[in-house]
Amino acid sequence: MSTSDHDDDPTAKPSLRETVTAGLVQKALEPVLRAVRDEVASARREIGERVDGARTGLVLTGIAVGSALTTLVLLAGLVVALLALVLPVWAATAVTFVLFALVTTVLFAIGIRGIRRGVPPVPADTVRAAKDRVTHAADAPARRD
Structure with missing residues (x-):
């Protein structure tokens, strides 16, 4: 007895119903995938904007550190010398020191x-928008009834 099931044949073409x-x-x-x-894409854009903000903060922090060190080296001698005319050197x-520490702290x-x-x-923002869309889509069938 030979059995020839359509379902077992891997080379069989899909039926009209399956197609x-x-x-x-x-x-x-298709709409879900879109x-x-x-x-x-929205999440990527938003993450990019946030990374740009962090990058700017890092650059400003680096500049602040460099500025603080340069200021400390170049101006400390001048300020100490000027104040030494009125106060003891210590x-x-x-x-x-206190003046430069305050400027560095603020920067x-x-x-x-x-x-x-x-x-x-x-x-x-993207997560919030996606949640709103899901909530709106879930409420849509309920409104039709």
Whole structure:
């Protein structure tokens, strides 16, 4: 007795029903896939913007550090020398140190704030929009009834 099942034959062509079903599934999934692609593109854009903000914060922090060191080296001697005309050398040095420490602290705080704004680079706006779309899509069938 020979058995020749259509389902077991790997070379058999798909039936009309299978072809139509596959086409319908593809048409049904197309808007979902397009929406997913749009959300991924939006997330990439948003992450890029946040990374740019973090990069700017890092650059400003680096400039602040370089500026603080340069200022410390170049101006410390001048300030100490000027204050030494009125105060003892140890007091002039202490005043100069406090002044430079304050400037460095302010610049560092501004740079860190910029870094925190961009890290971690989470696309919060895109996530919120996607959740809104999902909620809206879930509510749509309920409104039709």
